[in-house]
Amino acid sequence: MTGPAATTAPRPTGTAPGTGHRPAPWVRTRLRATPLAALLTAVLALGTVFLATAFPRVIDRAADQGLRDFLRDRGxxxxxxxxxxxxxxxxxxxxxxxxxxxxxxxxxxxxxxxxxxxxxxxxxxxxxxxxxxxxxxxxxxxxxxxxxxxxxxxxxxxxxxxxxxxxxxxxxxxxxxxxxxxxxxxxxxxxxxxxxxxxxxxxxxxxxxxxxxxxxxxxxxxxxxxxxxxxxxxxxxxxxxxxxxxxxxxxxxxxxxxxxxxxxxxxxxxxxxxxxxxxxxxxxxxxxxxxxxxxxxxxxxxxxxxxxxxxxxxxxxxxxxxxxxxTARQQATAPLAAIGPAGLAGVGLVVLGLAAALAGDRRAVELRLLQARGGSRTGVVGRLLGEGVVTVLLPAALAGVLALWLLPSPRWAGAVLAGTAVALFSLLALPVRAARLWSRPRAGSSRRRLAGELTVLALTVAAVAEVRRRGVAPTGAGVDPLLVAAPLLLALTGGLLLARLQPLLLGAFARVATRRPGAIGFLGLARAARGGTEGERPSVLPLIALLLAVTTAGFGSTVLGAVDTERTHAARLTIGGDASVVVPIGVPVSEGFAEAAAKLPGVRASARIWADTEVFVLDGNGATRVFAVVADPVAYAEISRSLGRGAFDAAALSGVTGGADAPVPALVSTALARKLGPGATHRLRLPNGGELLTSTAGTVDGTPALQGDDRQFVVLPAGPAVALAPELDRSNLWLATGSVDQDRLRSLVREKIATGAERATAFPTAAGEGNGDLPGYSVRTSAALSAALAADPLQSAAARLFWTAVLGAGTLALLAVLLTLVRAAPERTALLARLRTMGLRPRQGLTLILIETLPQTLVAAVGGGLVAVAAVALLGPAFDLSILVGADIAPGLPVAVPPVLLPTVGLAALVSAGVVAEALIAGRRQIATELRAGDQR
Incomplete structure (x- = not known):
């Protein structure tokens, strides 16, 4: 037919044969249907890829800046x-x-x-x-x-x-x-x-x-x-x-x-x-x-x-x-700098896996429906990848560009590789999980889970045993990957173990709650023991995320705390106490100065000391050169006890029995005692040629006035020794313990010693050597020396990087917990609404939510702290902190609870606050929106 009639012919309806059908665009439709989920996925991809790209750049910049600051500080x-x-x-x-x-x-x-x-x-x-x-x-x-x-x-x-x-x-x-x-x-x-x-x-x-x-x-x-x-x-x-x-x-x-x-x-x-x-x-x-x-x-x-x-x-x-x-200091700080980012990476992967698991669980009904209607695995996976291009790849590309722009560094390969890996993991996690729906269900999932857990346990045991056997990688080998991975493997093993034990523990608490009035405690604990929701939920992932964060923070904090403690101790051993004054030859430490210095604020014990290396012990085999110390035995014993070097009983050196020819009691070093024999009487030849008869009253393995414990020395009481040899009263050293202010002590030296020696006018203050001391004088405190040792840019950069990573890991762990709570919130809110119709009060509903959700957080925090302590105990012997401390110390990392407790409590409080906030929001949802007709939840 031609003509106008042709234009007025009716069109066939969309359902008639031959009608052209254009299906709605999948990606646009899905994004419009769930805009909030798409936005959260994009934000998660943006944040994780930014962190993955940024941290290699941060590490590189910190290493470069630490090196430059280290060299610049040297002048x-x-x-x-x-x-x-x-x-x-x-x-x-x-x-x-x-x-x-x-x-x-x-x-x-x-x-x-x-x-x-x-x-x-x-x-x-x-x-x-x-x-x-x-x-x-x-x-x-x-x-x-x-x-x-x-x-x-x-x-x-x-x-x-x-x-x-x-x-x-x-x-x-x-x-x-x-x-x-x-x-x-x-x-x-x-x-x-x-x-x-x-x-x-x-x-x-x-x-x-x-x-x-x-x-x-x-x-x-x-x-x-x-x-x-x-x-x-x-x-x-x-x-x-x-x-x-x-x-x-x-x-x-x-x-x-x-x-x-x-x-x-x-x-x-x-x-x-x-x-x-x-x-x-x-x-x-x-x-x-x-x-x-x-x-x-x-x-x-x-x-x-x-x-x-x-x-x-x-x-x-x-x-x-x-x-x-x-280089040595950089390699010493490398494990500390790597542990934090490694923990952050582990928590980030867990969060991404959790997000994919929750998304797959949320869309399981939709995907099964597509499967029932003949959808192919390839077609559905392709459509999910199309969604990921918008919700994952575009934000990931933006995050990578931002990280590279905001954190300039000449090295970019590692950052791009890390960002790309995280972006691909985020993109493929949901499609891979969805593809499993097309796989035939296989029996024995519990056996496979057990096999996987045993594999993780075997890897952990092997890693710990190898680290303890060989120690830290030698200098020049770079970051020791096994040492960095071992704490994370311990945390993963602890998380899997807690996932097994948590239902049993909470079930036991639930049974105890049945004996108490009210059903709220029992109901909350029972729901927490079985996961809190109906059906399968990936509840082990937030537990592992929080455990990784707490373990990493506790382990690294212990390392930093041990470095600070050992540095303070090393500074005290170097000084010989908490403060020391050394004077030039011929200028004695006067009694007036000693009395005035003892009254300085913070001084607990002090002693004037005569010390000299030109003293010889005369015996049948000839003369043995020794380091001699003459001091008041009571004050010197207190300094030795406080310092933890050469502690002795002051009574061993108190007084002399007998006449003027009686020997002066002396403490001798262990090495000298083996040479002289027990209880022997010997003569000391003094620097001026005089001699002093002494007898061995005891042995000690060190003494505060002498740095190091491998030299031969004698310690004499000032009273009897000075009475027989008056030249020993010209003390050339002053030691003290306590919180002594270095500037006030230096001013006192100028006033009491330098003035007395008539050097204040001869040596003007402008001629001092930059540290404020008069030439020939040395005034030092352990606090100032410890601060000087701590002023290491390389270590400071590693510590800042570690705490930044810990903060990021804690934030991601909180996100993992909140993701689980948000996913389970509809079912939990529906339950509360039904319980409200049976008389549940709003406050009781909030209590129920907290009892159900907080145990996992608290168990993970406590478990993470215990795993951190276990990691220190197992891996501590492999650590040598000498380079980080700045002085030679015995190898090993001591177990300490306070460094673990602080980050554990902090992360637990952070996550608990998030849980409480989510519970408050969930408790205010209206009953009417949950009990509508046809609710299938």
Missing amino acids: TVATSMYASAALVGGAKTLDDDAAVLAAHVGPTLAVAPGGLVYGARSGKSRSLTNPGLARPEAVDPEMGLLYVQGLREHTTLAEGRWPDAPKGASAPVPIALVRDVATTVGIHLGDVLNTAETLQGEEPRKAEVVGILNATDRNDPYWADLSCPVQACLDFTRGKQPFAYWRLTGLVDGSALDAVQTWQTGAQDFWRIPVDVDRLRADRLGRTDRELAAYLTGNTANQLANATSRPGLQITSPLPDLLDKA
């Missing part, structure tokens, strides 16, 4: 390369050779911008004989000459003029002095400084002070290691009785290098080449070390000697030792 002197050669040519030659030296630095070693320092200096200092110069102990000051390039950029001219070339061979050398140097030594503008004839017979020289300079910044690295150019240095003569004298440096012009050459034998050109530590990378330490070795003594060094025409060119650097230490 420019420690991170530079030093080249030196005999002084030849002039300033132009120095400039040319500096350019050559800087140009040959390798690709991983870069010169710090603006940090190259070079010049020429005289071989040694020469004594200045001018009258009126400062001579602290009647020793002439000594001065050397220095030319350093860039002097005018780092100083300002205060008086006079800049130095220039000498007017003639016999004319004085024009020099400039920094004002602080001139003031300290007593030199003025225009002075002509005369030198004495040297031991090598070199003729006296003269130098004229033509300029007084002000240093722009005395702490500028430019001045480092230049032999006192901006501040006079107090030095001491060598010998049994050292005497103090000032040492200074005169600054000359580049045109006066001939004068530097003739000032003293051995003048040298020098170049300091500071390495740019901000360019160093932790993953390239091996390559950097090889380049550095080539520059110092290898092919590069030979090339530089030829290029500069200096066959005697010597290049040294403390940097190789620093890099070795950094």
